[in-house]
Amino acid sequence: GAVVSQHPSWVICKSxxxxxxxxxxxxxxxxxxxxxxxxxxxxxxxxxxxNEGSKATYEQGVEKDKFLINHASLTLSTLTVTSAHxxxxxxxxxxxxxxxxxxxxxxQGTRLTVV
Amino acid sequence: xxxxxxxxxxxxxxxxxISILNCDYTNSMFDYFLWYKKYPAEGPTFLISxxxxxxxxEDGRFTVFLNKSAKHLSxxxxxxxxxxxxxxxxxxxxxxxxxxTFGQGTILTVHP
Numbered sequence: 229g230a231v232v233s234q235h236p237s238w239v240i241c242k243s244x245x246x247x248x249x250x251x252x253x254x255x256x257x258x259x260x261x262x263x264x265x266x267x268x269x270x271x272x273x274x275x276x277x278x279n280e281g282s283k284a285t286y287e288q289g290v291e292k293d294k295f296l297i298n299h300a301s302l303t304l305s306t307l308t309v310t311s312a313h314x315x316x317x318x319x320x321x322x323x324x325x326x327x328x329x330x331x332x333x334x335x336q337g338t339r340l341t342v343v
Numbered sequence: 344x345x346x347x348x349x350x351x352x353x354x355x356x357x358x359x360x361i362s363i364l365n366c367d368y369t370n371s372m373f374d375y376f377l378w379y380k381k382y383p384a385e386g387p388t389f390l391i392s393x394x395x396x397x398x399x400x401e402d403g404r405f406t407v408f409l410n411k412s413a414k415h416l417s418x419x420x421x422x423x424x425x426x427x428x429x430x431x432x433x434x435x436x437x438x439x440x441x442x443x444t445f446g447q448g449t450i451l452t453v454h455p
Contacts, residue, residue, distance in 0.1 A: 234386065262441055271447045272387070272432065321386050325441030331377060332441040334386035 230256045232324050234335030241312055241342055249307045249338045251322030257302035258324035262332065263295075266319040278305045312342040346370040347435050349446035356453050362420040364449050366433035369414060373435035377443065378407060378418045381430045390431075391418070423453045 231254040241247045251261055259280050264272040276297050277285045284297035294316075296308040305324075309316055319339055323332040348367045356362045368376075375394050379387035393400040393407045393416065400407050406419045420427055430450050434443035 232386075237384075260441055262443075272443075272445045274442065274444070277442060319384075323386075323441060323443075331389045331392055332443060334379075334388070336386045337384065339384060 230254075230324070230326055230333045232258075232322065232333045232335040234322055234338055236338060237336060238339040239341070241340070243313055243342055244311055246308055246310045247312055247340060249309075249320055249322075249340075251305045251307070251324070251335050253303045253324045253333075256324075256326050258305075258326065259302060260325050261299060261305040262323045262325075263297060263305075263307050264321045264323065266321065266337075272321060275307075309340065312340070314342045316340065317342045346444045347433060347446040349431075349433060349449050351449050352447070353450040353452070356423045356451065358425055358453055358455050359422045362418075362423045362427065362451055362453065364418040364420075364431050364433070364451065366416045366418075366446050367414060368416070368435050370435060370437075370444070371414070372437050373444075374438060375436050376407070376409060376416050377434045377436065378405075379432045379434065379445075380427075381432060381448070387432060420451075423451075425453045425455050427451060428453050 233252045235250045261278040263275045266272045275290045278299040280299045286292045299305040321337040323334045377392040378390040381387040391405045409416045430448045432445045432448045434445045436443045
C-alpha cells in the first residue's frame with residue numbers, strides 16, 4: 229500500500245511555543261490530506277481537511293488560528309500547533325488519499341506533550 | 344452527535360476462536376465503511392472495507408458484514424491470533440474520499 233510518513237514521532241515542547249508536524253506521502257501524490265487528533269481512550273477526531281494549494285477546511289470547534297495547516301505540495305502537508313498549551317497534548321495523526329481509492333493511508337502519528 | 348459508535352470498549356477472545364467486533368452508525372449518507380487496526384503509539388493501518396451496496400466482504404481471516412437496514416456492521420476474525428490484539432476502529436465515509444468518521448474503538452485481546 230501507499231506509504232505516509234509523519235515526523236516527528238514524538239515531541240515535547242514548552243507551553244507557549246509552537247510545534248510543526250510534517251506529513252509526507254512517500255510514493256504517491258496526495259491531493260488531499262487529513263489531520264486527526266486522538267485523546268487518550270477516545271476516538272480519532274478529524275480536525276481538518278488539507279487540499280494542495282488551497283486553504284484547509286476545519287471541522288467545527290477546531291481553531292484555525294491555533295492549528296495552522298499548510299499543504300504546499302502534493303507530497304507534504306504540515307500542521308503547526310501555535311502557542312501550545314498542556315491541553316493540546318495529544319496524539320496527532322495525518323492521512324492521505326489516492327484518487328479512486330476509498331481507503332486512507334495513515335502516518336504513524338505524533339505524540340505531542342506540552343509541559 | 345456521534346455518527347459512528349462502537350459500544351464495546353473491549354473484547355477478550357481465546358486464540359483460535361472467532362472475534363466479532365460491532366459498530367453502529369447513524370449517518371445514512373455513508374457510502375463505504377472501513378475497519379482499521381491500531382497499535383499503541385502508531386497510526387492506524389487499514390484492514391478491510393465494504394461498500395454500502397454490498398453486505399459482505401471477505402479478506403483472508405477477516406470478514407466484514409453490513410446490515411444497512413439496521414445501520415450496523417461487524418468485523419469477524421477467524422481464527423483469532425494473539426497478533427490480532429490491538430484497538431480496532433470502524434469508520435464511515437461519504438463522497439469525500441478519505442474523510443472518515445470513526446467510532447471510539449474496541450480493544451481486542453486475544454489470549455494464547
